[in-house]
Amino acid sequence: MTGLSEKPILIDGRGHLLGRLASVIAKQILNGRKVVVVRCEDLQLSGHFFRNKIKFLAYLRKRCNVNPARGPFHFRAPSRMLWKAVRGMVPHKTKRGHNALKRLKVYEGIPAPFDRQKRLCVPTAMRQLCLRPDRKFCDVGRVAHEVGWKYRDVVSNLEAKRKIKSRLSYLHTKKLKKLTWKARTTVADKVKDQDAVLRKYGYLTSEFEKKWSRPVLNAQPAKPGKKKRQAAAGRTTKIKKKSLAAIVKANF
Known part of the structure; x- marks a missing residue:
């Protein structure tokens, strides 16, 4: 994740520990990178579910006595939980921190523009790599649902539809590749003279042949x-x- 680029870093939140992922994101947005995190409901927390629920309920009791509408505000959505964790790791009251938070986008599920893009993971924040196998853990989506998040079923249904659509798209692409390769091999003898001319001028390179050859x-x-x-x-x-x-x- 080094260097500057206008293209945002697209991270799949599934299987990541919330705090460790937030620290990596905070560093990147402060360095000027744009970050998008999808599937925030599949983020995970170390510790048993009941323990994390009790901690969040204790957090809900912290409010302003005079006028609770002044804050602190308790976000129930998993995406906003991650956003608030990142906010605590940047100087958000300064102009630099304020602009850094603008470069972060968080979503439940995988919305339309990102479902066809390559998603990345952060190895230093993966639960399977960071947490001992015998340690307890829980999903952020379950904790959020227990403390007032109302859209778990909606997101789950949308994700199921997206996976079916993605599977059909993959099968269609795979079929097209097979037909293209079959057509190419069928007419290989007929166009070998033309291929020789194209190869002479550098149009049919070894990378092209490697792409279409199937041992x-x-x-x-x-x-x-x-x-x-x-x-x-x-x-x-x-x-x-x-x-x-x-x-x-x-x-x-």
Whole structure:
């Protein structure tokens, strides 16, 4: 996460510890980077669920006696919990800290523009890497739901729809890639003269060939027996003798 860029850092909050992730985000936004965090409901807290719920209920009791509307304000949404944790780690009352917080966006679920973008994780904040296996932990979304967050079911339904849509899109893209590769291999003999001309002028590079080539793999168990090794060797020999069109026909 070094260097300056106008492109925001898109972080998937699932499986991250809230406080550790907040510290990394605070440093990045103070350095001028834009940060977007999605799936804040899947952030995690160290400690048992009941312990964290009691801590939050104690936090809710802290208010202004004269006029509670003056604050402090207790956010129930998981995204706002993360935002407030980050706010406590930046000098938010100064102009620099105020501008830094403007560079942070937090969301429950994965809204439309970000569901097709590559999401990153922060290894120094991952619960599986930072917390001992025998330690208790809980989800921020569950704590938020217990203390007044009303949209857990709504976010859950939207996420289920998004995953189905994403799966269908992936299968469609995979099918298109197979058809494109099949078409390319089918007409390879017909356009080899044109390919030679293009390759001469640098249009068909090795990276292009590597992208569209698919080696025929013959997966074998870790320690096969003698008969299986002989059979595998025989199959490999047969595959080598087959034409490219026959391999395509067998695989597709």
